[in-house]
Amino acid sequence: MSGEKFGAFVRRHREAKEIGLREMAKMIGVSPTYLSKVEREEFAAPVEDKVRAIAKIIGCDADELMARAGRVSSDLADIIKSNPVELAALLRTTKGLTADEVTKLARQAQRAKDK
Amino acid sequence: MTKSVPYLTDEAIERDVASLLAEYAQARGLVIGPPVPIEDIVEKHLKLGIEFDDTHRLFSVPRTGDDPDILGAMFFEQARIVIDESLDPEEYPTREGRYRFTLAHEGGGHWRLHRHLFAKDPAQAALFGGPTAPSVICRSRELNRARGRAFHRFT
Numbered sequence: 001m002s003g004e005k006f007g008a009f010v011r012r013h014r015e016a017k018e019i020g021l022r023e024m025a026k027m028i029g030v031s032p033t034y035l036s037k038v039e040r041e042e043f044a045a046p047v048e049d050k051v052r053a054i055a056k057i058i059g060c061d062a063d064e065l066m067a068r069a070g071r072v073s074s075d076l077a078d079i080i081k082s083n084p085v086e087l088a089a090l091l092r093t094t095k096g097l098t099a100d101e102v103t104k105l106a107r108q109a110q111r112a113k114d115k
Numbered sequence: 116m117t118k119s120v121p122y123l124t125d126e127a128i129e130r131d132v133a134s135l136l137a138e139y140a141q142a143r144g145l146v147i148g149p150p151v152p153i154e155d156i157v158e159k160h161l162k163l164g165i166e167f168d169d170t171h172r173l174f175s176v177p178r179t180g181d182d183p184d185i186l187g188a189m190f191f192e193q194a195r196i197v198i199d200e201s202l203d204p205e206e207y208p209t210r211e212g213r214y215r216f217t218l219a220h221e222g223g224g225h226w227r228l229h230r231h232l233f234a235k236d237p238a239q240a241a242l243f244g245g246p247t248a249p250s251v252i253c254r255s256r257e258l259n260r261a262r263g264r265a266f267h268r269f270t
Contacts (some may be wrong), residue, residue: 011164020158026206033167033203040166079235 006068011039013058028053045069123228135160135223146236153215157196157222164195164253167203174252178189187217191230197249201235225251 004012025035028050037043039054045051051069055062066073080087094102139160140147157163170185171178178184183199190197198221201207202214229251 015158015164018159020154020155021167022204031203031205032165033200036165036167110233 001064001067004068005041006065007039007041007058009065010054010058013060017058019057024054026059037053037082042053045071048074086089089111120126122233125246128224128228131227132223135227136246149217150215153223157218161222161226162194163222164193165228166195166197167200168197170197173197174249182255184254185252186213186255187221187253189225189251190251191219191250196226220253221251225253258270 014021020025020041021036022032025032028035028046030046030050031089034043034046038045043065045068046054048066048071051071052062052064055065063073063076075092117211135156136147136151137155139145139152144173154165158165170176170183174185174188176185181201183201186199186202188197196218198214198217202210202212202217204211
């Protein structure tokens with residue numbers, strides 16, 4: 001994931017899809033001024049449901065966009081809280097793995113669930 | 116710092132407006148009728164970014180009342196227009212007309228007709244204290260004069 005900040009990332013993808021500022025603001029239920037300031041990093045990224053709405057509009061992964069917003073999806077936090085010791089250990093183990101290696105691990109976990 | 120620009124007759128401006136509308140219509144395969152899709156023309160055809168900000172804070176000009184003195188500004192090099200946040204058409208629906216006019220003035224007017232006159236000038240940037248100096252700042256009294264000219268066709 002590149003280091004591009006949330007606001008600049010959203011603006012670049014919005015413009016690439018030829019969605020106007022006011023147009024997108026209406027789609028996610030905010031004012032054009034608010035969205036303009038978010039895109040310029042003057043305001044922090046909006047709440048999770050709006051970040052997810054933006055992700056859907058610009059066609060990017062919601063978790064990636066949440067990460068750019070400096071957040072973690074609320075469902076992930078709940079999952080960790082359900083098994084805090086085991087899942088924290090698992091996540092710490094994955095630190096340093098490549099994206100492909102993590103994906104392989106996730107597939108193994110899915111196969112284990114499907115049995 | 117002020118810069119003189121050549122006088123353009125109303126007819127010349129009307130011709131450029133008609134040309135821009137025709138370009139847009141042809142590019143999009145549309146027939147344009149009122150209201151003119153000025154936001155689409157500015158953002159998607161002219162490829163200018165629209166931003167909303169407190170222009171008075173940005174340019175250190177105190178507000179004198181409810182109505183903004185600085186309505187908009189054009190940044191040629193960055194291809195963006197800054198509109199004063201008091202003209203946000205969703206927050207202040209009664210100002211939609213003024214917002215559209217300002218957008219047309221900056222994009223359909225200054226960008227189209229004047230940017231070739233504003234070559235890169237380091238001295239100008241230094242005057243405003245940095246690389247983000249606006250190329251044009253438009254005050255309400257100037258736009259009120261411009262209302263009598265052909266920019267109104269965009270609204």
